[in-house]
Amino acid sequence: MTRPTAISRRLAEALGDVTFRLTTARLSRSVAGRAEIALLSERWRAAGGSLRIAGPAWFAVWGRDVQRMRRARAIVLPAPWIGLTDTETLAILADQLRRLDPGTPETPWLSNALVSARARLRAALSGA
Numbered sequence: 124m125t126r127p128t129a130i131s132r133r134l135a136e137a138l139g140d141v142t143f144r145l146t147t148a149r150l151s152r153s154v155a156g157r158a159e160i161a162l163l164s165e166r167w168r169a170a171g172g173s174l175r176i177a178g179p180a181w182f183a184v185w186g187r188d189v190q191r192m193r194r195a196r197a198i199v200l201p202a203p204w205i206g207l208t209d210t211e212t213l214a215i216l217a218d219q220l221r222r223l224d225p226g227t228p229e230t231p232w233l234s235n236a237l238v239s240a241r242a243r244l245r246a247a248l249s250g251a
Contacts, residue, residue, distance in 0.1 A: 143191055146181040147199055150174040154203060159213050167198065167224060174216075176202040179247040186215075189222050198223065201240070205247050211240035 155161065155174055164174060175197045177185055185191065185199045192198060198219045201207055207215070214236035220227040 139191060140195060143185055143188075143195060143197075147175040147177045147185060147197070148202075150176050150200060151203075154212075157209065159209065160216060163213065163216055163220065163227075164198070166226070167220060170196075172196045172198065172223075175199050178202050179205060179244055182244065183248055186219070192219070193223055201244060201247075205244070207240050207243055208236070210236040211243065215240050 150173075155164070160174075164172075168174070173196060177199050179201065182199060182201045186201075198216065200212060200215055200219070203212075210233070214230070214233035217227065217230040217233055218237055221229075
């Protein structure tokens with residue numbers, strides 16, 4: 124077996140980026156405009172970043188792909204239909220922002236919501 128060439132790695136990366144765009148959607152203005160989300164994501168969006176959503180399976184794939192989110196200048200959040208509370212969604216957003224933007228402030232008051240959000244996402248992923 125041969126080692127992947129630089130061209131094949133770039134092709135795989137490009138195909139992954141296309142798949143990322145096809146399996147996520149822009150966050151609706153109504154959700155993105157909520158005060159807490161708008162305040163926390165203001166710096167990210169001012170720098171040209173965007174917020175995208177994905178169902179549980181695709182969130183599990185893309186939500187940890189920091190390199191791709193950085194390259195795409197997009198943060199992935201769970202789709203609203205999954206049923207996370209506003210606070211849980213905010214906790215996921217804060218967690219994603221900290222991974223991509225080291226200047227994001229710590230949010231210890233969202234720790235319990237982040238644990239709860241992750242548990243609900245696992246349940247949604249397993250079909251429970």
